[in-house]
Amino acid sequence: MLVIMTENQVFPPQQVCQTCLMADQSGQPRWYQGKLRCGRALSKLAEDLPDQYECQMGFRIANIDG
Structure with missing residues (x-):
């Protein structure tokens, strides 16, 4: 599952x-x-x-396996 991370929050990609x-x-x-x-x-x-990635827009994305 992919999630978008900021310094203190985690968002589902649909929101961003x-x-x-x-x-x-x-x-x-x-x-x-x-x-x-x-x-x-x-x-x-x-x-x-x-695993973590940085998208073109500058957000950090993590691949979290459940």
Whole structure:
């Protein structure tokens, strides 16, 4: 599951990405085969942290497996 993170909050992508020009036709991040196509991967700080990305708009996105 993808989430958008700020310093003190977590949002579902639907709240942020629907107005983004880089989002897909359904207003979701361009997620394909485990990679964010509308952003770049960030270096992992620790093994136990989820994969994190920075989107073109500057938001941090994490892939949290449930």
